[in-house]
Amino acid sequence: MEKFIERLKELRLEKGLTLVQLAKETGISHGAIGFWESGKRVPNALAIITLAKYFNVTSDYLLGLSD
Secondary structure: OOHHHHHHHHHHHHOOOHHHHHHHHHOHHHHHHHHHHHHHOOEEEEEHHHHHHHHHOOOHHHHHHOO
């Protein structure tokens, strides 16, 4: 999950978003996003799909399975 953590944070910062702003944009709680970025929890499939759609990337990219 290290690649997911890295890519999620990278994509969020590229858009200049805080955790709270990303949460409002996606409907995912900022607490959950914070846990994912710190590696304390793992997102479920629906969250991964939501983030991939929001950032216009594939879920494989977000998970580090493709470049």
